[in-house]
Amino acid sequence: MYDVVDYVLNTTFNLGAAGWVVSLISYLMIATVLFLVAPLQMLFLTYYERRLIARMQDRVGPNRVGPEGMFQPVADAVKMFTKEDIIPAAADKWVHLLAPLVVVAPTMFMFAVLPWGPGMTPIDMHIGLLFFFAVSSISAVGLMMAGWASYNKFSLLGAMRAVAQMVSYEIPAMLSLLAIVMITGSLSIVDIVQWQGGLFISSSDVAGVPNWGLGWFVFNPVGFLAFAAFFIAALAEGERTPFDIPEADSEIVAGYMTEYSGMKFGLFFLAQYVLNFLLCAITAVIFFGAWQGPGVNELYALGITPDNPDGNGWFNVLAGVLGAFYFLFKTYAFFFVMVWIRGAFPRLRVDQLMDFGWKYLIPLTLVNVFSAAIWVGFNNWGANEGFGFAEPLGDLGRWAVAFVLTLAINIAAYIVMTRIYGETRRVTFDEQLADTAGLPS
Amino acid sequence: MELLIQIIFFLLAALILGAGVMVVAVRNIIHSALWLIGSFFGVGALYLLLEAEFLAVVQVLVYVGAVSILILFAIMLTRDVSGQGERLLFQRWWLALLVAITLFAAVITPTLLAQSWNVVPPTGPIEPGQPTGIAGALELGRGFVHEFLLHFEIAGVLLLVALIGAIVIAFEERNRRRKVLTLAEEHELRKRREQTSDANASESALSAPGHPISQSE
Amino acid sequence: MINAVPLEWVLTVSAALFCIGLFGALSRRNMVGILMGVELMLNSVNINLVAFWRYLEPRFITGQTFALFVITVAAAEAAVGLAMIIAIYRNWATVNADDVDSMKG
Known part of the structure; x- marks a missing residue:
């Protein structure tokens, strides 16, 4: 982008613009495009989800506005724009106004590090992955503001639930990412994607594997367990069913969104769908190689x-289109899984949710970090780091040993944890009644 | 370019200090906490301006994402949010003001007048083959497992101690918890009471003194 | 940054923030308010550490490392402090520091 703007300004029009002006203009252009992409994703995802869930529930879904109901989200948006904006009399006006903005803004920032194709990452930060999750944790503040400012017990309850859930599920999500970061040795999202070339075996682990862009992390035991834990945590972060208790409409109306109407409600809605898109996207990026696929490289x-500065620019465009296609395909596939889960599972209870996060996912991901250490030791370390004994095995042999070892550890951890978690005594309703009401059980 | 950076710096300084003043001046403690988040955010942006990327992100992750949430939670778990009709400050707040202003003057005078800070920072690569002269996340990570290993482990132990300590301090024993019945529990209780009254068990556990429902009826 | 903004300016901002935080910690009655003042002070210390690191020896990590340890300590302090505030609130039903005076003679 920088080169293109530089060429247009300084060569075509000969303006002699300084480097930082060119940077500013190119980043502004990228930001504009991304700000356009985000609402479009939201419009598409709402339509996609409603049609899918309708199909799963043996209904038709929205099919009146436009061909096959394609313009339904647009009609919804128009409705949202024209609705009256109501602020409760007892509400804290400024905080009530600011809350939707604080929720939406971080989701927009998160687009900054998303790789759409080869060479198509808006900003390649050294710490892109950490940036992504740091920014995503800001929206918890917005939820808290919304819940408190509405002056409504359902809002406050919903916000408390949402924040407690987000904060606790951030830990397993981060721990599962830690395993991946240990393998790549880099927090840069571009590096993480680059690492995943190969054919079921990453060509960064074993030299000489044909690079078909299929060496995704999900194909090794460490990556698979991390993926499973991360996706569950992502469901909780994005407040999807089975973890949608913050806005459980049968319990607490609409949670923190109860007192919002019109465009402000629209902003919450936007934030939620954009966040879901981003979580699916980052799952695709980290575990499924983002734009990696046959042909792109x-x-x-x-x-x-x-x-290769003498290459043909059209091949960049072609690679970009193909990469973006793979990336969006994977992302929508994950969103499909999210909708599928929504169609199949009931909602959890608050205490079950917390139990599952703290007592099951966190220990499992901790074991996974240990497996990741073994993986790194066998595949990437040499005699200098004390793994000289593995060198005679050769690249493929070391990879195989690491695969078997980590697979054994992870399966054992899964079995043990599931058994422990399954045998934990749950408090029954009678006991709880006896506890709160002082009844003999 | 320099002007742009100066403008950004002044905006950030205004955000940090303005939000800081609001934190101590605002009556409503929730607003105070929200201003505090604004100040944290400004500090994070200042780190970014100072080219400490990793610290900026950690600042957002830890302060904005965790500490401020913790503070908001603590405020909501304790009552009296608005602080109406109460004194905001201690009686001798002017003494504190005096201390703060004196300290500021005492610190800033030698900083601005008696000391020359025109030090040219050493540039050049950290190690051969490294492009920039600024230590980043990679060097930081390496430092944590080499020269600062002990400090790093102590910090870990400190966090563990704080975790356990916070749980122990804030733990509420089950039998001291305020008793609020859910709808389902109330319903079940009423059903059982009817059953027991049918059986003429007058001295059932339900009518034990101190029971919330038996008291209300 | 280091060409455009002299180190003194950053230090001034940091000193001012420290004094604001100190005033908050010394004068607010609400215990959460006191804690917030302390957090401001810790932040200003961090600004100083990072500024000195950037201006004086950007090739070494000492300044950043110290800032990270300060953040760690601040997080631990916030957790324990807020837990104490909740425990005090449960026993005294107040969050004002001068109402908790049972140790006073």
Whole structure:
């Protein structure tokens, strides 16, 4: 982008713009595009989800507005815009106004590090992954503000539930990512995607594996367990069913959104769907190689790259389109799974949710970090780090040993944890009644 | 370029200090906490301006994402949010003001007048083959497992101690908890009471003194 | 940054923030308010550490490391402090520091 803007300004129009002006203009253009993409994703995802869930429940779903109901989200948006904006008399006006903004803004920031294709990451930060999750944790503040400012017990309850859930599920999510970061040795999202070339075996682990762009992390035991834990945590972060207790409409109306109407409600809705999109996207990025897939690397190698400045720019475009297609395909596939889960599972109770996060996911992901250490030791470390005994095995042999070892550890951890968690005595309703009401059980 | 950075710096300084003043001046403690978040955010942006990327992100993650949430939770778990009709400050708040202003003057005078800070920072690569002269996340991580290993472990132990300590301090024993019945429990209780009254068990546990429902009826 | 903004300016901001935090910690009656003042002070210390690191020796990590340890300590302090406030609230039904005076003679 920088090069294109530089070329247009300084070569075509000969303006002699300074470097930072060019940077500013190019980043502004990228930001504009991303700000357009986010609401479009939301519009598409609402339609997608409603049609899917309708199909799963043996209904038709929205099919009146436009061909196959395609314009239903647009109609909804128009309705949202024209509705009256109501602020409760007892509400804290400024905080009530600011809360939706604080919830929406972070979701927009998170687009900054999302890789859409080869060479198509808006900003390649050294700490992109950490940035993504740091920014996502800001929206918890917005939820708290919304819940408190509405002056409504359902809002406050919903906000408390939402924040407690987000804060506790951030830990297993981070721990499962830690395993991946240990393997790549980098927090940069571009590096993480680059690592996942290969064919079921990452070519970064074993040299000489054909690079078909299929060496995704989910194909090794460490990555698979991390993926499972992360996806469950992502469901909780995005407040999807089975973890949608913050806005459980049969219990607490609509949670923190109860007192919002019109465009402010629209902003919450936008934030929620954009966040869901981002969580699916980051799952695809970290565990399924983002834009990696057959053909992208080959096309990109023919285009203009730092290594190959004489390439043909059209190959960049082709690689970008193919990469973006793979990326969006994976992302929507995960969103499909989210909708599927919503169609299949009932909602958890608050205490079950907390139990599951703290007593099951966290120990499991901790074991996974241990497995990741073994994986790194066998695959990436040499005699200097004390893994000289593994060197005679050769690259593939070391990979195989690491695979078997981590698989055994992870399966054992899964079995043991599931048994322990399954045998934990739950408080029954009678006991709880005896506890709160002082009854003999 | 320099002007742009100066403008950004002044905006950030205004955000940090303005939000800081609001934290101590606002009556409503929730608003105070929200201003505090604003101040944290400004400090994070200042780190970004100072090219400490990793610290900026950690600042947002720890302060904005965790500490402020903790503070908001603590405020909501304790009553009296609005602080109406109460004194905001201690009686001798002017003494505190005096101390703060004196300290500021005492610190800032030698900083601005008696000391020259025109030090040219050493540039050049940290290690051969490294492009920039600024330590980033990679060097930080390496430092944590080499020169600062002991400090790192002590910090870990400190966090563990704080975790356990917070749980122990805030733990509420089951039998001291305020008793609020859920709808389902109330319903079940009424049903059982009818059953017991049918059986003419007048001295059932339900009518034990101190029971919330038996008291109300 | 280091060419455009002299170190003194950053230090001034940090000193001012420290004094604001000190005033808050010394004068607010609400215990959560006191804790917030302390958090402001810790933040200002961090600004100082990072500024000195950036201006004086950006090639070494000592400044950043110290700032990270300060953040760790601040997080631990917030957790324990807030737990204490909740425990005090449960026993005294107050969050004002001067109402908790049962140790006074």
